Amino acid sequence: MIKNTPFTGKHVALGARMAAFAGYNMPISYSGINDEHAAVRNNAGVFDVSHMGEFMLKGANALELIQRVTTNDASKLTSGKAQYSSLTNEQGGIVDDLIVYCIEENNVYMLVVNASNIEKDWNWISERNTKGAEMHNISDKTCLLAIQGPNACKILQPLTSQDIMNLKYYTFVKGDFAGVSNVIISATGYTGSGGVEIYFEDKDDAASKIWDAIFETGKAAGIKPIGLGARDTLRLEMGYCLYGNDIDDATSPLEAGLGWITKLNKAEDFTAKAILEQQKAAGIERKLVGFEMLEKGIPRHDYLIKDAAGQTIGKVTSGTQAPSLNKAIGLGYVAVGHAAADTEIYIDIRNTPVKAKVVKFPFA
Secondary structure, eight states, X not given: OXXXXXXXXXXXXXXXXXXXXXXXXXXXXXXXXXHHHHHHHHSXXXXXXXXXXXXXXXXXXXHHHHHHHBSSOGGGOOTTEEEEEEEEOTTSOEEEEEEEEEEETTTEEEEEEOGGGHHHHHHHHHHTOTTOOEEEEOGGXXXXXXXXXXXXXXXXXXXXXXXXXXXXXXXXXXXXXXTEEEEEEXXXXXXXSOEEEEEEEOOTTHHHHHHHHHHHHHTTTTOEEEOHHHHHHHHHXXXXXXXXXXXXXXXXXXXXXOGGGOOTTSXXXXXTHHHHHHHHHHOOSEEEEEEEESSSOOOOTTOEEEOTTSOEEEEEEEEEEETTTTEEEEEEEEEGGGOSTTOEEEEEETTEEEEEEEEOSOOO
């Protein structure tokens, strides 16, 4: 059975093109992907991402559990700070990527996980909760809106008494928003264009109040509703990984360029730490790279990547025509010998080798 978010009625009323995504009925686009993409890059847009999962971990053993299941060092977090991290499996693959929020130091944490992995992640963490940390899956009652773009905070500031204009990246505040209390306003997002994400409980018509207030306040500034189509092109221009495409159970954080969230020197022994230490010492054999097409053609998931001699050296994980760049770009894993910037590679598009070159992130 497909689920709706508290905003599904709003999307339908606005004429959004809807489709099933991770078990939810989600808006893919409203005015068109290119138009929505430009709105976020240049101004501000609102994404309904209430399909994402949220877990609360509480008590004396909450941090200890987080440290054992995640690759980053959550002991560095103080109240009001967040951290990008990953869960690894016994083989060193990625169970999921997630954000860890420190609500109260050494006591209360919120983990935000991908929509398609809610049950998998919950089971994974629960099975390792051997010291009785208090766990609550609050995914179904939590709303999440991402208001992204260079003008997002300026537009939203009148709706809260919290100072969101000066929120540092990956920090958050908790307070009132549009007359609703206990809202988390977080300087995070998946677009690379600035803005915030807001988390709140779906009760007393809070979803409707907040949605309507944002669009009423932002009307004069031209704020727009944005679908998941533009969310994908925006994240891809930044070189951000999408779980299930660019990272999965068979890719390691080191291969995915996520060594910076893999703290091998933290005191706690996290899942597959020894395997990742070994990988780091021996060197990885393949690496996630960004590339831009030099000839006409759009790379797609699972297209083969070849060298000049026609040998297969890897595979495309994500690809699109980048709206901000007016060129086709992609991500893919290649053998490390072909991973340096400016290396010429070929994307196999319908049995034709189409020239591309490796470039550094971000694309935009």
